[in-house]
Amino acid sequence: AQTVTQSQPEMSVQEAETVTLSCTYDTSESDYYLFWYKQPPSRQMILVIRQEAYKQQNATENRFSVNFQKAAKSFSLKISDSQLGDAAMYFCAYRSAFKAGTASKLTFGTGTRLQVTL
Amino acid sequence: DTEVTQTPKHLVMGMTNKKSLKCEQHMGHRAMYWYKQKAKKPPELMFVYSYEKLSINESVPSRFSPECPNSSLLNLHLHALQPEDSALYLCASSPGISYEQYFGPGTRLTVT
Numbered sequence: 001a002q003t004v005t006q007s008q009p010e011m012s013v014q015e016a017e018t019v020t021l022s023c024t025y026d027t028s029e030s031d032y033y034l035f036w037y038k039q040p041p042s043r044q045m046i047l048v049i050r051q052e053a054y055k056q057q058n059a060t061e062n063r064f065s066v067n068f069q070k071a072a073k074s075f076s077l078k079i080s081d082s083q084l085g086d087a088a089m090y091f092c093a094y095r096s097a098f099k100a101g102t103a104s105k106l107t108f109g110t111g112t113r114l115q116v117t118l
Numbered sequence: 119d120t121e122v123t124q125t126p127k128h129l130v131m132g133m134t135n136k137k138s139l140k141c142e143q144h145m146g147h148r149a150m151y152w153y154k155q156k157a158k159k160p161p162e163l164m165f166v167y168s169y170e171k172l173s174i175n176e177s178v179p180s181r182f183s184p185e186c187p188n189s190s191l192l193n194l195h196l197h198a199l200q201p202e203d204s205a206l207y208l209c210a211s212s213p214g215i216s217y218e219q220y221f222g223p224g225t226r227l228t229v230t
Contacts, residue, residue, distance in 0.1 A: 110159070
């Protein structure tokens with residue numbers, strides 16, 4: 001079974017600074033997808049960024065980028081120019097590539113709560 | 119329309135009540151999901167519907183009964199719940215079961 005570990009329960013960053021959230025995972029599969037979801041106090045889970053394991057290039061979405069190290073099974077999220085609206089719980093998630101009955105399961109990490117200070 | 123909606127936002131019910139949670143999406147997605155999330159924990163998958171058929175049931179107690187009347191609508195019928203069932207219930211949808219999931223805002227359920 002796959003596991004996802006987020007070793008930082010809480011992180012803090014000053015506005016306009018850069019912060020990196022860590023995520024490691026364990027799998028024996030070679031083809032899979034990784035995601036970062038953001039859950040602000042409003043509770044809605046918002047997809048921040050996705051990475052396909054077969055792509056070597058790191059995904060980027062505006063101020064959000066990932067550092068995907070497949071051999072090390074590491075998938076960290078970098079937030080640049082942090083804004084107050086970035087304050088939220090961030091979940092790292094893993095999903096296998098399509099196999100009947102399994103592709104729909106997201107395996108989540110325990111989350112990292114990010115505080116953004118002035 | 120790029121959102122998943124859920125009603126109600128909040129629900130308080132007694133252990134003998136019957137209530138339903140509703141989830142709707144108009145993105146043409148063919149897979150829909152129910153998750154349960156306890157405070158400060160990640161979401162836990164409960165059910166998956168693919169093309170309006172139940173695809174996955176994660177050994178959820180029978181007091182939770184899902185229903186998918188059509189491709190846009192997903193219900194979760196609740197009956198004889200326990201206080202430990204109090205949680206945030208999240209609905210999600212995806213274009214198919216091999217695509218990323220988009221979540222609704224959730225229903226905060228309290229069982230008294």
